Amino acid sequence: MLPHLINGISLGILFGLLALGFMLIVGVMEVINLAHGSLFALGAYVAVEIINPGWMGGATAAYLQLPLALRYALALLLAPIVVGALGMALERCVRRTYGKKAEYGLLLTFGAALVLEECIRIVWGPGEKSLPLPESVNGGFLAGDLIYSKYRFFAAFLGIVLMAMVWLFLEKTPYGARVKAGAHDSEMVRALGINISRLRLFVFALGAALAAVAGIILTPIWGLRPHVGVDAVIPSFLIIVLGGVGSFWGAVIAGLLVGITVGLTGGYAAEWSVMSMYLLLILVLSFRARGLMGKKSALEA
Amino acid sequence: MTMQPAKFATLTALLLLAVACNKKTGDASAGASASAQTADGKKPIVIGITADASGQYANSGDSDKRGVLMAIEEFNAKGGVLGRPIKFVHIDTETTPATGSRVAERMIKQDKVAFLVGGVSSGVANAVSQVAQKYGVIYLNTNSSSPSEAGENCHRVKFVWDGNGNNFAQASVKSAIGTFGKRWLLITNDYVWGHDTAKATKKLIAENGGEVVQEILVPQGTRDFSAILLKVQQKAPNVIAAAVGGDDLKAMRTQVSQMKLGDKYAWINNQQDWPDVYGLPRTDLFGVFGTTWYHGLDLPGVKEFNTKYLKANSDSSIKTPGNVFYNGYWATRSLLEAVERAKTTNNHAVIKELEQLKLPAAARMQHHDAYMNPVTHQLQQTLYLATANLQSTQPDELFKILSNTPPGDVLDKEADGKCKLEPFEATPVYEP
Numbered sequence: 028m029l030p031h032l033i034n035g036i037s038l039g040i041l042f043g044l045l046a047l048g049f050m051l052i053v054g055v056m057e058v059i060n061l062a063h064g065s066l067f068a069l070g071a072y073v074a075v076e077i078i079n080p081g082w083m084g085g086a087t088a089a090y091l092q093l094p095l096a097l098r099y100a101l102a103l104l105l106a107p108i109v110v111g112a113l114g115m116a117l118e119r120c121v122r123r124t125y126g127k128k129a130e131y132g133l134l135l136t137f138g139a140a141l142v143l144e145e146c147i148r149i150v151w152g153p154g155e156k157s158l159p160l161p162e163s164v165n166g167g168f169l170a171g172d173l174i175y176s177k178y179r180f181f182a183a184f185l186g187i188v189l190m191a192m193v194w195l196f197l198e199k200t201p202y203g204a205r206v207k208a209g210a211h212d213s214e215m216v217r218a219l220g221i222n223i224s225r226l227r228l229f230v231f232a233l234g235a236a237l238a239a240v241a242g243i244i245l246t247p248i249w250g251l252r253p254h255v256g257v258d259a260v261i262p263s264f265l266i267i268v269l270g271g272v273g274s275f276w277g278a279v280i281a282g283l284l285v286g287i288t289v290g291l292t293g294g295y296a297a298e299w300s301v302m303s304m305y306l307l308l309i310l311v312l313s314f315r316a317r318g319l320m321g322k323k324s325a326l327e328a
Numbered sequence: 329m330t331m332q333p334a335k336f337a338t339l340t341a342l343l344l345l346a347v348a349c350n351k352k353t354g355d356a357s358a359g360a361s362a363s364a365q366t367a368d369g370k371k372p373i374v375i376g377i378t379a380d381a382s383g384q385y386a387n388s389g390d391s392d393k394r395g396v397l398m399a400i401e402e403f404n405a406k407g408g409v410l411g412r413p414i415k416f417v418h419i420d421t422e423t424t425p426a427t428g429s430r431v432a433e434r435m436i437k438q439d440k441v442a443f444l445v446g447g448v449s450s451g452v453a454n455a456v457s458q459v460a461q462k463y464g465v466i467y468l469n470t471n472s473s474s475p476s477e478a479g480e481n482c483h484r485v486k487f488v489w490d491g492n493g494n495n496f497a498q499a500s501v502k503s504a505i506g507t508f509g510k511r512w513l514l515i516t517n518d519y520v521w522g523h524d525t526a527k528a529t530k531k532l533i534a535e536n537g538g539e540v541v542q543e544i545l546v547p548q549g550t551r552d553f554s555a556i557l558l559k560v561q562q563k564a565p566n567v568i569a570a571a572v573g574g575d576d577l578k579a580m581r582t583q584v585s586q587m588k589l590g591d592k593y594a595w596i597n598n599q600q601d602w603p604d605v606y607g608l609p610r611t612d613l614f615g616v617f618g619t620t621w622y623h624g625l626d627l628p629g630v631k632e633f634n635t636k637y638l639k640a641n642s643d644s645s646i647k648t649p650g651n652v653f654y655n656g657y658w659a660t661r662s663l664l665e666a667v668e669r670a671k672t673t674n675n676h677a678v679i680k681e682l683e684q685l686k687l688p689a690a691a692r693m694q695h696h697d698a699y700m701n702p703v704t705h706q707l708q709q710t711l712y713l714a715t716a717n718l719q720s721t722q723p724d725e726l727f728k729i730l731s732n733t734p735p736g737d738v739l740d741k742e743a744d745g746k747c748k749l750e751p752f753e754a755t756p757v758y759e760p
Binding site for chain 1: 382386387390518544545546547549550551552553554555556558559561562575578579581582583586587588589592603604605606607608609612644645646
């Protein structure tokens with residue numbers, strides 16, 4: 028039981044990380060960003076290019092002399108910036124749907140997801156890619172008589188660091204306060220002289236960058252192919268609904284719950300492992316329609 | 329950060345709809361006009377390609393389609409068949425059986441196809457073949473390898489071109505029990521191909537004195553195998569027989585490789601499709617696996633075939649032909665040759681030609697002659713066992729062929745008993 032529980036918790040942290048960018052965007056803008064999965068995939072593809080660039084011409088050989096750990100760290104830093112910039116461009120399009128029916132935003136991001144996936148297929152081809160890892164975090168380690176993946180725990184550690192950074196940003200900085208205020212009452216925030224358009228642009232970029240980070244971290248586990256984004260967007264959405272829309276801790280706890288559920292069913296009844304997360308969702312929503320940490324609407328307060 | 333529950337419920341419903349619709353609509357390349365007469369008054373022969381372009385088998389579906397197209401181009405270059413040009417229509421079957429049925433129905437009724445060709449997922453192939461049998465349209469299941477396809481789900485109009493799970497299990501199980509040990513653990517994809525393959529493997533394990541310590545069912549769409557790999561270690565088997573396909577297999581390989589479990593156990597992967605491994609580091613190709621063909625076989629004609637592939641598929645990211653492409657190509661080529669021999673597109677006449685099909689090893693670039701089993705409609709052919717080629721640094725030299733087995737040694741005898749082909753009288757006459 029214990030090995031499966033530990034495995035489930037590490038998986039849950041990764042699920043939480045996966046949903047973080049999605050949570051920010053849906054929480055602040057009430058836009059369900061269906062392009063989250065494609066941004067996740069794009070982040071990983073850009074990271075592969077940064078680690079093993081084929082476009083640097085004569086400088087490639089010299090660049091490849093740099094240690095893999097350094098190139099990996101560069102990828103972890105630069106790829107989210109690239110994807111964040113693309114997120115900004117996407118927000119400029121999504122902006123036209125603010126104040127209109129929420130379905131418009133949904134359809135626009137769905138279209139963006141298809142376009143991005145096709146662009147990835149054109150640029151990198153339909154085949155499988157791999158993201159090389161530094162040897163220090165690759166391979167297995169022995170605990171008791173079982174081998175665990177070193178990378179799995181490294182990824183979970185990165186996930187915790189990133190979640191802590193997002194939490195600190197939201198709770199301990201004036202920018203975070205504005206983001207939260209913007210989510211609660213954008214009109215009031217605007218009336219106080221804060222540029223809400225810029226705030227939304229920034230939040231969308233941050234959400235896209237977080238999707239890219241999740242892509243880089245999860246690719247060595249899931250593999251990389253143009254349609255990998257579909258694998259990311261469905262659990263992200265499920266976690267957000269389960270945790271309560273817009274709740275940071277809701278996303279974290281829901282991620283952990285989903286991870287533990289999938290981990291335990293994977294160990295004892297693997298044929299139910301994919302279904303188990305949906306059953307968990309049904310169970311929770313049957314008792315708490317707003318998810319675990321979702322707040323009551325103004326009418327019910 | 330709140331959203332009204334009713335609003336959210338609407339959005340949830342829309343999201344699910346959107347996810348369900350997140351599939352390509354396919355390129356109906358020839359479309360409704362495919363069956364229209366050409367300028368010289370010859371009615372084209374239209375081939376309906378039922379290849380997956382999205383879902384779990386999208387990559388293999390693309391290779392399958394490319395194989396079919398190369399055969400069509402070859403025949404068109406020499407004036408078509410029976411003086412008629414060959415056209416095609418392709419619609420994405422989405423790795424979904426329900427879509428396969430819908431696509432087959434549409435191709436037959438609207439596009440007036442003469443033949444249906446293509447299949448990677450056994451569920452899709454079975455669905456397509458049921459529609460094809462209803463109308464009497466010949467269907468070539470090019471690449472799906474569930475034993476049931478030429479067993480209980482066989483049809484008079486359907487011909488199966490890939491080796492099946494039973495064939496591959498026979499090629500590997502006996503020798504693996506002798507070499508690696510008797511304690512076997514099965515990791516099985518939870519759908520028709522996985523179940524049928526596992527069933528055949530279990531029977532062979534029992535016959536050869538082995539025991540199955542556990543069978544772990546893996547749902548399609550599984551991306552995290554960590555819990556399963558922990559379970560594997562707890563059971564400590566000698567051999568792991570995996571019948572996992574498509575993207576699930578890619579994810580499993582990546583995770584096994586990462587934990588360095590590839591060398592800890594003897595892995596027998598039933599069949600390994602080239603598009604599923606192309607681009608992976610060769611360290612991910614642990615264990616032994618089966619295939620029907622490899623571009624590095626040292627046989628006459630292989631180099632020329634590779635060159636022809638590259639010329640016809642310069643836009644493909646896969647630079648060498650694999651088993652899926654090979655099966656798609658040979659199925660289509662053999663069908664069109666059968667039409668030429670029958671001198672008609674009449675389905676009964678072409679079926680009779682295909683039932684007698686014999687293909688010399690030299691022509692097919694395999695080690696042994698191939699022939700169509702008239703009882704099950706499955707092509708009996710050479711099977712190869714391979715492993716990763718760790719000595720080579722050439723990116724495409726991924727496999728090292730370990731053995732070749734003649735078709736007579738790996739016959740799926742159970743299929744002969746299970747397959748009940750519809751009589752010709754019960755198969756509608758179809759002459760496009």
